[in-house]
Amino acid sequence: MKKITIKEIAKITGVSSATVSRVLNDNGRFSEETRKKVLDAIEKFEYRPNVVAKSLRTSRSKTIGVIVPDITNEFFAHIVLAIENLCVPRGYSVFICNTSESEEKEKMYIKDLEAKGVDGLICLSGIMDVPADVTRQQIPVVCIDRKPNNQHVIMVESDNVTGGYLATEELIKKGCQKIVMLRDERGVSPMQNRYVGYQQALADYGLPLDKNLVINVQVDVFSAKRAITELIQAGVAFDGVFAGTDWLAFGALMALKEHHVQVPEQVKIVGFDNITVSQFSSPAITTIHQDKAKMGETAAKVLLDIIDNGLDHVKTRNITLPIELIRRETTG
Amino acid sequence: MKKITIKEIAKITGVSSATVSRVLNDNGRFSEETRKKVLDAIEKFEYRPNVVAKSLRTSRSKTIGVIVPDITNEFFAHIVLAIENLCVPRGYSVFICNTSESEEKEKMYIKDLEAKGVDGLICLSGIMDVPADVTRQQIPVVCIDRKPNNQHVIMVESDNVTGGYLATEELIKKGCQKIVMLRDERGVSPMQNRYVGYQQALADYGLPLDKNLVINVQVDVFSAKRAITELIQAGVAFDGVFAGTDWLAFGALMALKEHHVQVPEQVKIVGFDNITVSQFSSPAITTIHQDKAKMGETAAKVLLDIIDNGLDHVKTRNITLPIELIRRETTG
DNA sequence: CTGTTAGCGCGTTCAT
């Protein structure tokens, strides 16, 4: 069965295609009678506008692109889902693009999305800056969880400094004196801010900053496990771990359990993100909750706002979302 | 900066737009000299073809749609990632659509994707049948992990019967006599097949099928936990649990731990899927590994094959992928 | 090897 076009609907109803178009887009300048006729025919013949043609004509694709490092990462998946849940009801479709943490892929995807004529872009926790020739194209861009150098880019992130502070404070208040921090070796901005919070808390409570306890790791369970194992084997004394992500916290927990270090009795742990692993591990991991849904929703809202009303219309270029300490067993 | 078009490249290089198009698509019928000229101009002016116009002209969008119940579900996320990893290098983009398990949304998305002119569709573990008016449109459809009624739909799934068999057999061989099965109350086809395997194994080893041990639950941790808790409280005797998914297995484990039932000493557990929760829970859960990457990859491969060569070209309409028993601590 | 022409399906003047 061939697809039916606007022209055929016009012929069927005995009006011109222009009129059908007007009815379709509710542009006025048609009588109630013709509206009925046209709508009936559309219903009857199951007409669907060809969005490609529409897109070519209007040069608006009603589509946005999302660049994400890894969709199998629960944290990102929740954000992406929130973006979609906001955009689709407003008539926008979403291209989700996995970069697998590859800078090259990221660049490739952005160019590709540009060629596809997306109306806007959301970049999640990306590595590189948004290419200048993209932003020059006037395509609105909103970044989540990453500080780009481009000035004219909007940014949405959690209050990582406060998060780092609360995490560290919790450990201190529960009696920890020597607190390890496990952080992303790449020194990305969110992790850097968590580290700032860590330092502030130590300072506020009169604890020294011991650089030997600040460990840079790759962001995966086993790197964390290895790092903590090495610490134990080297005989380094510590009684608390602030892990930059829940997976790092879990890796730390694995290492401690394996060496029969009691958690939380001998060592306490706080993670970051509040993803399921922290909820369901045993003992359950105290963590800093990031409102992933809100992050995605906010970014999408701002982006659609820019698309509709222009960049100048937006007041705040840096949106910081509150975080929350979730107390569980590892600081019990 | 305005976007540059093929016509302008033509003017600049002093050839016709048709020739530029030929060079662009490597369609032959142009000299090496003009190729150079055109390519240079393209490079210099950073020309990018307008894929929307191309799409309108060729009525091929180089885009496929993926319908998925929930992208935050690790199992689905891995499949989707595999699909994308296969499609993108072959020049196809992927629309990922979350139905949130809603039949209405699923229907809506499929119509939407149709209007967008996707070249093909992959449906993941969907609830309803693919609407007839979509398949009538000749849009190729491949389903993963779900048995649709439509005859002309290709199907990719794990060998769930064997999976159910191996899971149950493992429990039996480790000494279990009264094996609970936790399964999806909706009776979807993959789960049904796992149940068939469960029955076969029981029969082969001369164990009776006790309907009281076959429990229908919603597919989430807490439903499983509740179901097992009720079983314990009701004083039902059992020494093994075959859970239809790893999350169900984990819920069962939670309930058993809470009631101080030793796992695996008193009750053994086998899950299904092999996702991280089974790997990292303590004790780690024995499970049936599904090759998610392969599932996504296979479905995508077949779909692109149909798009390129037509449906008739495909030999097997039902593709079954092997599974594997992963022994861990819950059957230790 | 290359240019001319004719749409793909739609929205949008500019008429009436």
Next chain:
DNA sequence: ATGAACGCGCTAACAG
């Protein structure tokens, strides 16, 4: 309130 005509950017058929 409605229709005719044009063109968005591109590819395919035909002519040379």
